[in-house]
Amino acid sequence: LSLLLAFLPAASGLSAFGGRTGMAALDPAVVGRYASLTVPASAGIRAEYIWLDAVGNPRSKSRTLPAVPGSVDKLPRWNYDGSSCDQAPGEDSEVIIRPRAMFKDPFRPNEDNILVLCDAYTPAGKPIETNNRHDAAVLFDHHAGEEVWFGCEQEYTLFELDQVTPLGWPKGGFPGPQGPYYCGAGAENMFGRHVMEAHYSACLKAGLAIGGVNGEVMPGQWEYQIGPCVGIAAGDEMAVSRYILQRVCEDFQVFCTLHPKPITKGEWNGAGMHVNVSTKKMREKGGLAVILKAINKLAAKHDEHICLYGEGNELRLSGTCETASIDEFSYGVANRGCSIRIGRDTEADGKGYFEDRRPASNADPYLVTGKIMDTIMEDVEV
């Protein structure tokens, strides 16, 4: 019996306070003891510097700064070990990070603490290969007069820590077919709402333009929207919102994936990152004609766009489950089976925005927004 007991904690995995991931730290009494420590202003503030690794996942580390800076350009540059993020060789490992956007830190208990989103450079000052922000920022700067807005719909799927069982699914089996889950209510339909709500609150607290949230078609899948954001801010806010999502899931001990087709067996919707787009001219009288012209340009470059729209997207863009086929470009009004959708309101008003439904949930928002801008600005003089 004692032998059996000795193995129990491991077998029961993540039971409260007994798990392998230091869950004792989640005892509210223990957490509260440190969260309520008063830190004197003279101790400075805490800045969490965030950057993207070789596969686009957010990484971060902290430093203490003397005071809240007045603006992001007052923040010091920093560096990280690029060899540990698969972005530099060990013998010349330093990657330099430059602060680009600043938000409130929703996790630390002091109002003055901040999140600092950075992009990455070699010591010689060249953007590193995976710095997709750099080119996008140059492009948006160049076309600043267009006042381009992006609204991104980020879908994500929650799993148990085994990374095999979506939240709420029976182990090794399947839940009832899709239908009751989208925007649903009830314990039999909605799994992980506490995670979604915590992320929503944390994003609002950080100061992100999170426009809304909803339960998705596949059980265990959720969506939030960021935007409309102007130009490069869309990519910045998306990157920070994804970072916050991972931190929230860490707290709740839930695994979150942005994989575009987390379940391939059976009829289960994939996960996308629809990108809604408008320029100033599209939002003004006569805008629909400008939108249609942009869609024609996008049609001509379908393959180039698909290449940048996320890994594994071919599993998702099947032509079923509210997607268009990856091989063909299509557009339509109010049609969710098209590559590009024009909303009913935009058609009725003769102006507004369009939705690119092709990007996968794991797509790089800088690459996607940058490519869309590049394509629709093709023959536009500055």
Ligand code: ADP
């Ligand atoms: P859907 O009906 O496709 O699920 P959502 O409500 O989830 O739409 O998302 C719509 C997105 O479009 C939001 O992120 C919103 O900020 C964005 N949006 C609204 N108006 C514009 C606009 N003029 N230009 C760009 N994006 C816009």
Ligand code: MN
């Ligand atoms: Mn060290």
Ligand code: MN
């Ligand atoms: Mn949506």
Ligand code: MN
């Ligand atoms: Mn959706």
Ligand code: MN
């Ligand atoms: Mn959409």
